Amino acid sequence: MTFPIRADTPARFTAPLPAAADVVVIGGGVIGVMAAWFLTRRGLSVALCEKGRIAGEQSSRNWGWVRQQGRDPAELPLMIEALSIWKGLSEEVGADLGFRQTGVLYLAEKPADTDRHEGWMVHARAHGLDTRLLTAAEVAVMLPNAAGWVSGLLTASDARAEPWIAVPRIAEALAARGVAIREDCAVRALDIAGGRVAGVVTEAGRIRADRVVLAGGAWSSLLARAHGVRLPQLSVRATVAATDPLPEVWPGGAADRHFALRRRADGGYTLAPGHFHEFFIGPDAFRHLRPFRAQIRNDISGTRFLPAAPRHYPDAWGTRRRWSPDGESPFERMRVLDPAPNRAEVERLRARFGAAFPGLGRPAIRTAWAGMIDTMPDVVPVIDHVAALPGLTIATGMSGHGFGIGPGVGRVVADLVERRAPGHDLARFRLSRFSDGSKIDLGPAL
Numbered sequence: 001m002t003f004p005i006r007a008d009t010p011a012r013f014t015a016p017l018p019a020a021a022d023v024v025v026i027g028g029g030v031i032g033v034m035a036a037w038f039l040t041r042r043g044l045s046v047a048l049c050e051k052g053r054i055a056g057e058q059s060s061r062n063w064g065w066v067r068q069q070g071r072d073p074a075e076l077p078l079m080i081e082a083l084s085i086w087k088g089l090s091e092e093v094g095a096d097l098g099f100r101q102t103g104v105l106y107l108a109e110k111p112a113d114t115d116r117h118e119g120w121m122v123h124a125r126a127h128g129l130d131t132r133l134l135t136a137a138e139v140a141v142m143l144p145n146a147a148g149w150v151s152g153l154l155t156a157s158d159a160r161a162e163p164w165i166a167v168p169r170i171a172e173a174l175a176a177r178g179v180a181i182r183e184d185c186a187v188r189a190l191d192i193a194g195g196r197v198a199g200v201v202t203e204a205g206r207i208r209a210d211r212v213v214l215a216g217g218a219w220s221s222l223l224a225r226a227h228g229v230r231l232p233q234l235s236v237r238a239t240v241a242a243t244d245p246l247p248e249v250w251p252g253g254a255a256d257r258h259f260a261l262r263r264r265a266d267g268g269y270t271l272a273p274g275h276f277h278e279f280f281i282g283p284d285a286f287r288h289l290r291p292f293r294a295q296i297r298n299d300i301s302g303t304r305f306l307p308a309a310p311r312h313y314p315d316a317w318g319t320r321r322r323w324s325p326d327g328e329s330p331f332e333r334m335r336v337l338d339p340a341p342n343r344a345e346v347e348r349l350r351a352r353f354g355a356a357f358p359g360l361g362r363p364a365i366r367t368a369w370a371g372m373i374d375t376m377p378d379v380v381p382v383i384d385h386v387a388a389l390p391g392l393t394i395a396t397g398m399s400g401h402g403f404g405i406g407p408g409v410g411r412v413v414a415d416l417v418e419r420r421a422p423g424h425d426l427a428r429f430r431l432s433r434f435s436d437g438s439k440i441d442l443g444p445a446l
Contacts (some may be wrong), residue, residue, distance in 0.1 A: 034410025061371030070446035082408030098162030102252030197391030282315030
């Protein structure tokens with residue numbers, strides 16, 4: 001399979017839509033697929049609607065890290081569970097997902113980075129992680145003939161997987177078990193009756209369901225807003241490059257503040273900027289300015305601001321905010337969000353890799369892509385019921401953390417849908433934190 005998944009990737013999931021289901025899941029990324037996985041295991045009938053391709057957006061465009069290290073402490077219990085699920089997922093699915101526990105290594109370029117790593121160790125210890133601080137000498141042993149980092153932070157139990165392989169294969173296993181999965185099937189609107197969810201209206205017809213999961217990634221806010229639900233979600237463009245096969249310099253994921261790498265199953269490395277994103281300024285940037293002020297004040301040095309394109313993006317100036325359920329929606333106009341990569345940044349990634357590993361030099365790039373990472377003002381997701389619309393559960397705003405934590409979030413979402421206790425404190429992820437006067441808390445994540 002080529003990567004990432006794009007709009008011209010042939011559709012593989014074309015199941016006929018049922019007239020009714022116990023639950024409809026909107027969005028075929030890792031969160032939606034894993035929610036469907038756990039809902040199905042509980043005997044519920046599930047229909048999953050994806051406007052474009054399964055894993056077509058961030059779920060095939062991310063770095064492929066499965067990490068506990070560096071997360072917001074509120075995410076750690078969920079992530080620890082997610083890692084446990086990942087360990088047995090290939091066997092359950094009946095296919096290799098590329099999952100390997102090869103460790104995640106954060107590299108410090110200066111003493112201030114070491115201080116940050118040391119500060120996060122209190123959370124690692126509190127959750128019993130195998131995270132440890134490395135001296136410069138220990139880093140040099142792990143990365144021989146590499147640039148001189150002053151220290152490191154290593155979680156050896158962290159892992160990697162192949163995003164463009166893992167999520168579609170999980171979906172294939174779901175389809176084989178009778179789950180109705182339909183690509184090229186945008187949900188235009190929720191069907192509301194008596195003030196609560198009664199189903200969805202798709203471009204291919206209606207599905208009756210008294211429970212709906214909105215896991216639409218960067219598009220979630222647009223659909224939610226059409227039903228009066230305020231979700232302060234914005235997106236940033238992130239560029240990624242894939243090298244040709246190279247000798248192994250590190251078997252897992254590693255990053256400093258300038259670039260990140262992850263060993264792939266094909267012998268190449270996935271490279272990405274460590275602290276650089278591009279933000280397109282659209283109408284929602286002004287609408288949600290207040291909740292994002294804390295993030296702006298904290299550190300925007302790694303963000304480049306650009307005017308939003310006239311179309312294509314969820315927050316583009318030309319994106320329609322109102323539409324009829326009986327006509328074409330913005331979700332059909334953009335099947336797969338496939339922004340162009342920043343080519344200058346790709347060249348900087350080559351240079352940074354070559355400087356870090358002078359024995360290998362600048363690597364040849366097999367391909368490059370970009371994705372739109374949906375982010376929330378406090379850089380943690382929304383995982384919650386919508387009180388104003390009984391029957392609707394939202395799981396979105398993963399803020400670049402979704403691939404690894406996806407199985408844990410999917411399990412929790414299944415509990416929320418069934419009104420079971422989720423087993424974790426989800427207060428940090430409640431939707432109401434943006435409307436109840438709570439202070440925006442960026443937390444101590446790295």
